[in-house]
Amino acid sequence: MVGGDKMSTAGRGNRRVAARDMPAGWFEPAIHTSYFHIFARLLEERDLPSPRPPAGLARLLPIIDFLPSFDAILAATRPLSGVEVGMAIPGGAHGPMGMAAISSPTIRDAMEAVVRYVPMRNGLFNYRFAEDDRLVTIQMTPRLDLRAYERFLQYATAVAILNILRAISEPLTLSEGFIGFPWHAPADLGSVHNVMSPCFRFGEAAFSVGFTANAARKPSPTADVDLYRLMTMAGEEELTRISGNVGARIRKLLNAQAPQWPTLEEVASQLAVSKRTLARRLSAENLAYQDLIDEVRSELACWYLRQTSLPIGEIVERTGFSEMSNFSRGFKRLHGISPREYRNRYRSNPAD
Numbered sequence: 151m152v153g154g155d156k157m158s159t160a161g162r163g164n165r166r167v168a169a170r171d172m173p174a175g176w177f178e179p180a181i182h183t184s185y186f187h188i189f190a191r192l193l194e195e196r197d198l199p200s201p202r203p204p205a206g207l208a209r210l211l212p213i214i215d216f217l218p219s220f221d222a223i224l225a226a227t228r229p230l231s232g233v234e235v236g237m238a239i240p241g242g243a244h245g246p247m248g249m250a251a252i253s254s255p256t257i258r259d260a261m262e263a264v265v266r267y268v269p270m271r272n273g274l275f276n277y278r279f280a281e282d283d284r285l286v287t288i289q290m291t292p293r294l295d296l297r298a299y300e301r302f303l304q305y306a307t308a309v310a311i312l313n314i315l316r317a318i319s320e321p322l323t324l325s326e327g328f329i330g331f332p333w334h335a336p337a338d339l340g341s342v343h344n345v346m347s348p349c350f351r352f353g354e355a356a357f358s359v360g361f362t363a364n365a366a367r368k369p370s371p372t373a374d375v376d377l378y379r380l381m382t383m384a385g386e387e388e389l390t391r392i393s394g395n396v397g398a399r400i401r402k403l404l405n406a407q408a409p410q411w412p413t414l415e416e417v418a419s420q421l422a423v424s425k426r427t428l429a430r431r432l433s434a435e436n437l438a439y440q441d442l443i444d445e446v447r448s449e450l451a452c453w454y455l456r457q458t459s460l461p462i463g464e465i466v467e468r469t470g471f472s473e474m475s476n477f478s479r480g481f482k483r484l485h486g487i488s489p490r491e492y493r494n495r496y497r498s499n500p501a502d
Contacts, residue, residue, distance in 0.1 A: 178398075
């Protein structure tokens with residue numbers, strides 16, 4: 151959107167409204183663009199409207215960018231659709247995490263690799279590796295407030311992880327694997343028919359993916375020492391890059407202060423660096439400060455268009471624009487359609 155547009159006075163002080171309507175964590179980068187494209191393909195196969203792919207390099211996107219896709223497949227009311235999504239994710243979509251797991255010496259090592267590198271692809275959960283004499287498990291707890299999408303995302307995440315491990319286990323070994331869900335079996339469970347179904351265990355104490363210790367410690371038929379070493383090196387490099395990701399830190403600051411967008415100099419001061427240093431670090435990540443403002447501003451606008459009945463003029467104010475024309479022009483540049491068309495196409499249940 152047009153970054154030079156001055157924020158209207160009426161837009162100030164509305165941050166409380168945005169915070170009430172939407173969890174702050176939904177602005178936080180958490181799901182990789184590779185999964186965005188998988189969602190888009192699933193929607194296209196069903197002749198459902200598919201959001202425009204994000205521009206720029208592959209990276210983590212905030213959950214708010216995925217909401218139209220979630221709603222299109224009725225994720226909130228049909229959480230078992232997450233099973234199909236998890237099965238649709240190929241190993242290559244997981245990047246170094248998937249390849250490190252597949253080339254691991256054992257399933258146990260693969261599970262450790264998943265826990266180590268999964269934040270590069272899926273930051274929705276906290277992941278913990280655990281083992282005892284009987285079981286080796288990956289335990290997961292939501293890191294963000296996922297609202298009505300939580301179970302859908304749990305199904306999708308757990309099935310995607312077990313699907314990676316399935317690739318390195320023989321059928322007999324897979325029979326010793328499981329996904330534990332801490333809720334009772336849903337009434338529509340019979341609608342799910344795939345190779346993973348026998349692995350589902352409901353009423354478990356924790357949300358987890360696991361194998362018996364005996365199966366987890368057997369040598370893997372897909373083990374490749376050289377590939378494993380290369381993929382773990384790539385994974386460590388990417389983790390280092392993510393931990394120092396300036397773009398993600400700035401996005402968090404922008405979200406906290408929206409719609410009172412700070413200047414680059416003000417952001418640099420908050421991060422305790424010079425304006426020149428901050429600009430250089432952003433450039434190293436192929437980012438521009440104004441592009442980050444445009445993204446956050448656009449995401450906030452999409453939320454209001456989909457989740458509320460607010461007039462577009464009021465949304466313009468709440469996102470920090472002073473003129474409707476600038477808002478509409480910038481929105482169409484990013485999404486390919488006008489704000490009104492976006493609302494008609496992706497409208498969810500109004501929150502107001």
